[in-house]
Amino acid sequence: MALEWEQVIVDASDPVALGRWWAAALGWVVINDASDEYEIRPAHDRLPGLLFVPVPEAKSAKNRLHLDFRPDDQRAEVTRLLALGARHADVGQGEQSWVTLADPEGNEFCVLGPRPRP
Incomplete structure (x- = not known):
């Protein structure tokens, strides 16, 4: 299959x-x-x-599924996404290496840092 x-x-x-x-x-x-x-x-x-x-209904709680993105430059990408209309989101993640953002309708997604080297 x-x-x-x-x-x-x-x-x-x-x-x-x-x-x-x-x-x-x-x-x-x-x-x-x-x-x-x-x-x-x-x-x-x-x-x-x-x-x-x-x-018909608005988003009312934390997403059960979200997307993660790993850019070449996390800081630059977060700045670009914020300029497009994203906003910082707090879903209880605490201090982490990734940045949690929300799109204009509140859907959370994460911008990851550099991939760890083996």
């Missing part, structure tokens, strides 16, 4: 606005810009993607 990871679904109050934010944050391309299914991917022919769908 073959199983391919197609995408992660992200509930959103405004799928288009949130999808555009993530496309800018990740440098990904828009595959579908419909208001009920806004999809972005690393490239048109690459998976997995992120699919933003509308939901």
